[in-house]
Amino acid sequence: MKSPIDSRARFVEATAELLRRQGYHATGLKQIVARSGAPRGSLYFHFPGGKEQLAEAALEHSGQQMHAELLALVDAASSLGEAIVAVAAALADRLEASEFLDGCPVATVALEAAARSPALQRACSASYARWQDLIEQRLPRWGVAPERAHAVANLVLCTLEGALLLSRAHADTAPLRSAAQQLAAALDGARA
C-alpha cells in the first residue's frame, strides 16, 4: 500500500508537469489524478483548497527543482558569460527533447493566472525571486560590482525567460542559444 506521503508527492509532480506543459486553465483535477496514479480520494485530504492549492505546491516544487539545476550549472561556470550560455544550453536541450513542451515551469501560470489569483501570483513571484537571488549572489566573484549585481541578475533572468518563450513560440531553440551568446558578449564587453 502506498503511503500518504507518496500520494502527496505524486499529485504535486503530476500537477507540476501539467502546469509546465499546458498551463493552469487547461489542467483539470481529473487529469491530475489520472496522471499521478494516486488515489482520487486522497486529493482533498492533502489539498483541501483544491486545484489552486495544488498549483501553489506544484509551483514551489518546480521552483526548487529549477533552483537546484541552476545552482549546479552556475557553480560549474568560471565566468558570467559561461554561466549564461550553459544555462541556456540546458534549457534548449530540454525544450528540444520534449518537442517544445518543457519550457519554464512557472511562466505559463504567471501569465494566465497571476493577475487573478493572489496565491498563484505570490508562488510565481517567489520562484523568480529565488532564481534571481542565486544569480545575484554569484556575480561579485565574476567581477560584477556588488551594487550592480541585483540589476544584472534581473537582466540575465529576463533575457533567459524571454528567450525560452520565443523558442517555444517559434518551435526552434535558436532564439535561446543566440540570445545567451549575445548577452554573454554584451555583458563581458560592458565590463571590460
Added chain:
Amino acid sequence: MKSPIDSRARFVEATAELLRRQGYHATGLKQIVARSGAPRGSLYFHFPGGKEQLAEAALEHSGQQMHAELLALVDAASSLGEAIVAVAAALADRLEASEFLDGCPVATVALEAAARSPALQRACSASYARWQDLIEQRLPRWGVAPERAHAVANLVLCTLEGALLLSRAHADTAPLRSAAQQLAAALDGARA
C-alpha cells in the same frame, strides 16, 4: 443596423483583449460574444472554424497593433539604447494602468497553446518575427554591424518579453524598467 464588417472587427477586438488578459483556455465563446456586443448568430458566419480561427485573427490583429506602436517609438529614438528604454517605458506604463493585466498580447497563448495547435503556433511566431524584423531593420542606422543585426534584434526582443513576463509575475514594473536600462548600457558598452 451594424454592418457585418463591424461584427467581425468587434469579435476580433474582444478576443484580442481576452487573450491578452487571461489567455486561450480561460476564454470562452460566450464571453467573447458578450464582450463584443456583436450578434451571436454572426460568429460562425465570420469564423466557421470557431474559437481557434478567431484566436488566429485576434493574434494577427494584436501583432499589427503592437507593430505600429513599436514603429512609432523606434522611429522617434536616436539610439538603440534610447529605443529600448522608450519601448520598455511604454509597456510598463500600460501594465501599471491595467493593474498588470495588459502585458504582451501574444505571450500567454504562445505558452499555453502553441505546442498543441499548429495554427496558433504559426500566428504567435509570425507576430514575434514581425516585431523582430522591425528592430533588425533599424539597427544599422544606430551603428550595429548589419551581420550582427539579426542576433541583436533577437536579444532585444527576448529581454523585453522576459521583462514583461517578470513584471507581471511580480506585479511590479521594476524588472521591465531596470532590464531595459541595463541592456541599453550593455549594448552601448559592447559597441563602444
